[in-house]
Amino acid sequence: MEKQSGYTWKLGMFVTIGSLLFILAVYFIGKQKNLFGSTFNITSQFKTVSGLEVGNNVRFSGINIGTVEEIRLINDSSVVVSMVIKEEVKEFIKTDARTSIGSDGLMGDKVLTISPGVKSTKEIENGGKLASMQGIEMNDIMKSVKKSMDNVGVISEELAIFSHSMNNGNGALARLVRDDKMAASVSNTLSNLESGTKGFSENMEAAKSNFLFKGYFKKKEKQKEKAAEEVKEKKEEQAEKAAKEKEAKEKEAKEKEEKAKEEKAKAEKQKEEDAKKAAEKAKS
Amino acid sequence: MILTLRNTFTEIGNATLFAKQFFKEVFVPPYEAKELLKQCYIIGYKSLPLVAITGFIMGLVLTLQSRPTLVKFGAESWLPGMVALSLIREIAPVITALICAGKISSGIGAELGSMKVTEQIDAMEVSAINPYNYLVVTRILACTLMVPLLVFFADAIGILGGYIGVNIHGDVNFYRYMTQIFQSLEFLDLFPATIKTFFFGFFIGMIGCYKGFNAANGTESVGRAANSAVVTASLAIFILDMVAVQITDLFFVQ
Amino acid sequence: MIKEKENIEPKTKKTKEESKTPMIVIKDLHKTFGKDNKVLQGVNLTVNKGEDLVILGRSGSGKSVTIKCIVGLIEPDKGEIKVFDENVLNLSKKDLNEIRVRIGFLFQSGALYDSMSVRENLAFTLRKHKSELTAEEIESEVIEALDNVGLADAIDKMPSELSGGMQKRIGLARTLILKPEIILYDEPTTGLDTITSREISELILDIKHKQKTTSIIITHDMACAKLTADRIMVLKDGKIHAEGTYEELEKDEDEWVRSFFE
Numbered sequence: 001m002e003k004q005s006g007y008t009w010k011l012g013m014f015v016t017i018g019s020l021l022f023i024l025a026v027y028f029i030g031k032q033k034n035l036f037g038s039t040f041n042i043t044s045q046f047k048t049v050s051g052l053e054v055g056n057n058v059r060f061s062g063i064n065i066g067t068v069e070e071i072r073l074i075n076d077s078s079v080v081v082s083m084v085i086k087e088e089v090k091e092f093i094k095t096d097a098r099t100s101i102g103s104d105g106l107m108g109d110k111v112l113t114i115s116p117g118v119k120s121t122k123e124i125e126n127g128g129k130l131a132s133m134q135g136i137e138m139n140d141i142m143k144s145v146k147k148s149m150d151n152v153g154v155i156s157e158e159l160a161i162f163s164h165s166m167n168n169g170n171g172a173l174a175r176l177v178r179d180d181k182m183a184a185s186v187s188n189t190l191s192n193l194e195s196g197t198k199g200f201s202e203n204m205e206a207a208k209s210n211f212l213f214k215g216y217f218k219k220k221e222k223q224k225e226k227a228a229e230e231v232k233e234k235k236e237e238q239a240e241k242a243a244k245e246k247e248a249k250e251k252e253a254k255e256k257e258e259k260a261k262e263e264k265a266k267a268e269k270q271k272e273e274d275a276k277k278a279a280e281k282a283k284s
Numbered sequence: 285m286i287l288t289l290r291n292t293f294t295e296i297g298n299a300t301l302f303a304k305q306f307f308k309e310v311f312v313p314p315y316e317a318k319e320l321l322k323q324c325y326i327i328g329y330k331s332l333p334l335v336a337i338t339g340f341i342m343g344l345v346l347t348l349q350s351r352p353t354l355v356k357f358g359a360e361s362w363l364p365g366m367v368a369l370s371l372i373r374e375i376a377p378v379i380t381a382l383i384c385a386g387k388i389s390s391g392i393g394a395e396l397g398s399m400k401v402t403e404q405i406d407a408m409e410v411s412a413i414n415p416y417n418y419l420v421v422t423r424i425l426a427c428t429l430m431v432p433l434l435v436f437f438a439d440a441i442g443i444l445g446g447y448i449g450v451n452i453h454g455d456v457n458f459y460r461y462m463t464q465i466f467q468s469l470e471f472l473d474l475f476p477a478t479i480k481t482f483f484f485g486f487f488i489g490m491i492g493c494y495k496g497f498n499a500a501n502g503t504e505s506v507g508r509a510a511n512s513a514v515v516t517a518s519l520a521i522f523i524l525d526m527v528a529v530q531i532t533d534l535f536f537v538q
Numbered sequence: 539m540i541k542e543k544e545n546i547e548p549k550t551k552k553t554k555e556e557s558k559t560p561m562i563v564i565k566d567l568h569k570t571f572g573k574d575n576k577v578l579q580g581v582n583l584t585v586n587k588g589e590d591l592v593i594l595g596r597s598g599s600g601k602s603v604t605i606k607c608i609v610g611l612i613e614p615d616k617g618e619i620k621v622f623d624e625n626v627l628n629l630s631k632k633d634l635n636e637i638r639v640r641i642g643f644l645f646q647s648g649a650l651y652d653s654m655s656v657r658e659n660l661a662f663t664l665r666k667h668k669s670e671l672t673a674e675e676i677e678s679e680v681i682e683a684l685d686n687v688g689l690a691d692a693i694d695k696m697p698s699e700l701s702g703g704m705q706k707r708i709g710l711a712r713t714l715i716l717k718p719e720i721i722l723y724d725e726p727t728t729g730l731d732t733i734t735s736r737e738i739s740e741l742i743l744d745i746k747h748k749q750k751t752t753s754i755i756i757t758h759d760m761a762c763a764k765l766t767a768d769r770i771m772v773l774k775d776g777k778i779h780a781e782g783t784y785e786e787l788e789k790d791e792d793e794w795v796r797s798f799f800e
Contacts, residue, residue: 007322007325007329008321008325010325010329011321011324011325011328011329014325014328014329014332014433015324015328015433017437018328018432018433018434018436018437019433019436021436021437021439021440022436022478025436025439025469025474026471026474028462028466028469029466029469029470029471029473029474030471031466032466032467032469055470
């Protein structure tokens with residue numbers, strides 16, 4: 001009997017520690033999966049769960065607070081996900097919190113995220129339901145990426161054609177780019193044009209003064225004002241009105257001024273004509 | 285060739301009958317509680333140092349070996365989880381079982397073999413004591429119960445070894461290490477592995493007893509019984525492991 | 539011990555009335571090992587109450603197989619074995635065990651359980667079959683049985699610490715502790731020196747007188763046979779070759795029988 005007790009305590013110790021290790025492992029794994037300790041349930045309905053699986057984590061403000069317990073199809077377009085949440089975070093989840101499904105990194109597991117609501121102060125009850133937000137699906141991201149990629153494709157294709165014709169074509173622009181003579185002639189043309197325009201602008205100035213064209217120029221001015229008005233329409237009404245009144249006043253003032261100018265110009269023209277007539281008379 | 289095959293089948297058939305007798309006798313009194321405790325002590329407690337050392341080294345080595353690959357992927361933080369997972373799922377059960385096959389199965393084979401050769405088993409039989417009940421049932425039962433416990437020890441010590449392995453190159457707080465491990469573990473990792481070890485234990489005991497109990501006369505057959513117990517038990521462990529993993533894979537993994 | 543004797547007494551009385559009660563009857567026993575290793579080819583023998591039968595024979599002549607058949611360790615191919623008037627071969631395991639308790643068997647090597655001390659070796663069988671005994675009673679019986687073989691001081695030794703002769707004597711003590719009515723000795727003196735052999739032989743004789751047992755002694759040691767035998771049988775090629783008392787066989791002209799005496 002003495003001999004027996006010599007080894008039984010060692011055996012007992014061995015068995016106890018071994019079993020304890022197992023129990024601890026079970027406990028800690030269970031804790032990770034929220035099997036022990038008080039918990040409560042929430043459900044939420046989704047159109048798609050994007051590959052969410054039972055056992056995936058539930059997050060609230062980035063903290064793992066529970067796991068997905070069950071995923072159930074209830075009809076052809078909705079899935080109910082029920083989750084187990086630690087009791088201690090219950091007070092922070094309000095009835096207007098929303099759930100969404102995201103993923104943990106690009107390749108990671110799916111994660112069910114609960115985002116806090118704004119208004120409600122009522123905390124969720126056991127078995128409560130939370131509204132869901134349609135999460136951004138990888139597919140959607142891929143679709144939009146594809147669209148922009150397509151556009152880029154089209155643009156670059158056109159760009160290629162354009163640069164090709166620039167380099168090889170015989171159009172004016174192409175020649176302008178490649179041909180020095182052309183460039184010189186264009187620059188000549190431009191300087192001619194410049195001097196031409198000077199004369200032209202002088203003529204135009206003269207034409208403006210001419211009463212025959214007066215109506216045409218006035219019309220043009222009005223159109224300008226109208227365009228300005230349209231731009232300003234989006235501004236507040238009062239400002240607009242004030243502007244209109246201002247403009248109207250300005251118009252009147254301008255008209256007066258112009259009339260005065262015109263009379264002056266007439267007088268001058270007449271003077272000039274008189275001078276010319278006198279000079280011609282003298283020549284002849 | 286055909287003869288060898290036939291002999292193999294005969295052997296398997298005999299072993300099956302031997303195992304069948306275990307299930308028949310295990311529920312029949314007399315229950316040899318004292319002998320069972322003694323065998324548990326010899327098989328469990330006495331094997332602990334060996335299992336502890338191998339478990340520790342496996343954890344350490346596994347960590348050091350897996351590290352470079354994970355570092356390449358920048359997934360160094362997965363190291364504890366990965367080591368714990370492979371330890372608990374596969375390495376600890378199989379290595380422990382193999383160690384036990386080497387130590388226990390051969391020990392039982394040699395012990396019963398020499399008892400057989402020196403007519404001790406016959407002596408028991410003629411004094412109307414059921415040697416199967418006294419010698420075999422207790423040993424098989426002790427193995428079946430103790431090997432899983434040894435595996436738990438190997439798991440724990442292996443994880444400890446892994447911790448040291450992780451800290452050779454990096455600096456990880458123990459608490460953080462344990463959190464990482466339990467984050468990566470699930471019941472699906474622990475339970476099938478545990479169930480598997482009961483079978484390992486049963487077969488280690490059964491094969492050792494069978495080989496010893498059926499040793500031929502003559503001293504050299506004792507050595508042969510021990511040797512063949514180790515070989516057969518090790519082979520059985522690998523086959524069992526394959527079957528267990530397949531079953532787990534079939535039923536539990538989507 | 540005394541209690542036990544009282545238990546046995548009624549049977550002893552009965553046998554005194556009919557002095558030649560056959561305890562063991564073997565008829566036409568056949569046993570073949572493997573394909574054609576014919577060990578026993580029709581052995582017939584009868585052992586009467588209180589008689590010491592010595593079976594002589596060379597190694598491999600089937601002596602051991604014969605007595606192992608009696609206790610059901612080996613199952614013969616053909617034949618009939620009756621012990622205490624019961625056919626051993628047809629008994630259920632449970633009934634066979636009841637008969638086995640009444641038969642002692644001393645193995646060649648002593649067959650002590652080498653994981654147990656001498657005390658545990660002796661107490662083990664006792665505990666299994668007489669569970670009503672207290673620890674003290676078992677202890678006193680163990681000491682008494684060891685005293686009978688003169689080895690009371692070896693009680694705490696392990697079998698590996700004992701010499702061959704001591705192992706055999708302890709084995710004998712273990713056999714005797716259950717007070718068997720029949721004792722089968724399988725080569726009790728093999729491997730021992732002459733002096734120890736003689737001691738063992740005298741012990742066998744002593745037991746016979748003290749406990750009124752019936753015995754079969756298998757040996758090829760003539761000194762032992764001379765001392766213990768009431769009757770001798772010579773086994774050859776799996777059959778009884780000759781039979782008679784020591785003196786009768788000593789004068790036998792048969793070459794095979796003579797070879798034992800030379």
